[in-house]
Amino acid sequence: MVPPSAIARSVALYRGSAGRRAALIKWYARFLRSGDLAFDIGAHVGDRTEAFRRLGARVVAVEPQSALARYLRARFVRDSGVTVIEAAIHSSQKRIVLYLNEANPTISTASVEFVNAADGAPGWEGQTWTRRTSVRGTTLAALATRFGRPDFIKIDVEGFEDVALAGLDHPPPALSIEFTTIARAVAFRALDRLVALGYARFNASLGESLTYVFPGPVDAGTVRSWLEDLPAEANSGDLYAACAARPLFG
Secondary structure (H helix, E strand, C coil), rough: CCCCCHHHHHHHHHHHHHHHHHHHHHHHHHCCCCCEEEECCCCCCHHHHHHHHCCCCCCEECCCCCHHHHHHHCCCCCCEEEEECCCCEECCCCCCCECCCCCCCHHHCCCCCHHHCCCCCCCCCHHHHHEEEEEEECCHHHHHHHHHHEEEEEEEECCHHHHHHHHHEEECCCCEEEEHHHHHHHHHHHHHHHHCCCCCCCEEEECCCCCCCCCCEEHHHHHHHHHCCCHHHHHHHEEECCCCCCCCCC
């Protein structure tokens, strides 16, 4: 079970600063408008969900960890624009094993590849996945069938991004996926899937910087080369993909 103290640390880190909340709203304003639909995949403590709502978007917040899903339901209990789904996003609707990092729930994962990659990696010292649990799986396509096609999807599922994208059939105008330097192969497979889905314009940001690496949109090959050369200490960030004419990367 994720202890309340671990959730409190995540809340303080991701939702504790008014300046950070304002920065998130400004950042995501390029992707979402009032009335749009967003999927927050790996919603954790809802910092992105909150930003999406501030922009007037309806949000489907997906979180597989029971304690965090309960927190999200309580956090948004009076907000009819947020639907919380307790599930893991997968390529099919079968149950899957979730590896819980109870001390640091933000990096709980459904990927044993990710757990193994973190073992002994610089910057990941002391991280342990102490418990396993079976959780319900669903797909991005199933969510779209139930709630409508999203205008933006944020995917942050700790080394399971490629599997999550395998269950997407109608790409939204834009989306983001997390990457880590300990699991670059996952990012490369996800990038290949994005190209197959029709995405041609990409950018990236490091960590929680909310700043683009490239001054304008680049192709998938450029992003791949950048990821290959990225030093291990960069740790993580997000890739952004667009297949619409909105000026997302200016």
